[in-house]
Amino acid sequence: MAQLSNDCFAFGGALLRLNTALDDLMARLVPVADIETVPLRLAQGRILASSLGAPVPVPGFDNSAVDGYAVRHADLNAEGPTRLPVSGRIPAGALAVPAHVPGHATRIFTGAMMPAGADTVFMQEDVTLDGDGVILPPGLKRGSNARAAGEDFPVGASVLPVGVRLDARGIAALAALGIDAIPVRRPMRVAVFSTGDELRDVGDAALLPPGAIRDANRPMLLALLRNRGLVATDLGILPDSRAAIREALVAAARDHDVLLTSGGVSTGEEDHVRSAVEEAGRLDFWRLAIKPGRPVAMGHLGAAVVLGMPGNPAAVLVTFARFVGPVLDMLAGARPVRPLPRWLPAGFSYRKKAERLEYVRASLTGQQGAIEARRFPRDGAALISSLIETDGLVELEEERLAVQPGEPVAFYSYADLMV
16 A cells, blocks of 8 residues: 655645645655566556666677778878778678778678777768778768767666656667566556536436536546556445445545545535545645645545545646646656646736636647647636647746736646646
8 A cells, every 4th residue: 555654644724835735745755665576568657666777788789880881090091081992791690790900991780790990980871982992081080980888878877767657768778778577666556436416427328317417527537547557446426425435435445545536625515525534534635726626635544545636627637737646656656747838928818816826728829939828718617628629738826916918828738747
């Protein structure tokens, strides 16, 4: 199970700035302890449990970066072309490579081992054939087109740090190094609930009665979790009943690392998640200084962490992208990645309150070199159309009070926020 330090939940009360909360949690959260070793073919998307260094040099030998002719730079005429006879031919993969003959050129191919004594390679496109020899142009620097052993990774070099999520780039590096036993964290198990008597599952074929709506949050959260490589369990919709919510959460806590809910964490009479967790475990109510998404509950039941999110879909997406997702990364043993914004001119005017981050759903319009971020024309955290008809979020910092057209704003694409 994911573990938390004893003083992790020392927050609450006044509105807490987002980055302050994340920085403090980074120092306090203890990730899932379970570690396993997997072969490289199964390591995609997994989180490294320890740093990995280079056990061997890559490349393992001096080799040619091009098809051409290997020479000893000292044999070249610095004032003009040099003619050298050609002796020897080295294809890639040749294991027996004779030493280079001084005063000669050796035919060589990309990736082939450099012959002892040669230190420079001329590209074949730059060489003129002349009978049994070649004419080499002047001006090529010593070492050109030759790759030294260990140029990519010298022995002992740090290759991948602990906590990195393995992607295709990391897979390539480990394959080149011959590392096929990868220490990784066990995938974290996350149980997902929605709460609310008004909700109906998308698989419920019955017509919606008056006052009912389809549950969009749970399918969205399950997709976001699986995209992060987490083991997500769909535990359905909970009614607006404190006892039923408490019973379901306690049961899920027995075999999950994290319990993730949407809805029921505000201060209304029918918001029962907070009280259910308080009765069965421990909860601190976080009031993050962000909009949308201010009400966020965080606590634990036994060893399981509870993360309670708002009920409106746009608020769920914002809260997940900017807070819950990074917290899950910390608990999973991953290094949270805070995406860098793209600064663009605003194509809208807007006013906001001080001391809170605000996220404005926005589309990119215009042509390359003249792109601006344009705000979705309607307000409302319940508008799913505002998510699919926009390209990302504009973040308005706490100190900012207004935006005027043309002013630079920080834009985050959904693609960057959902990884």
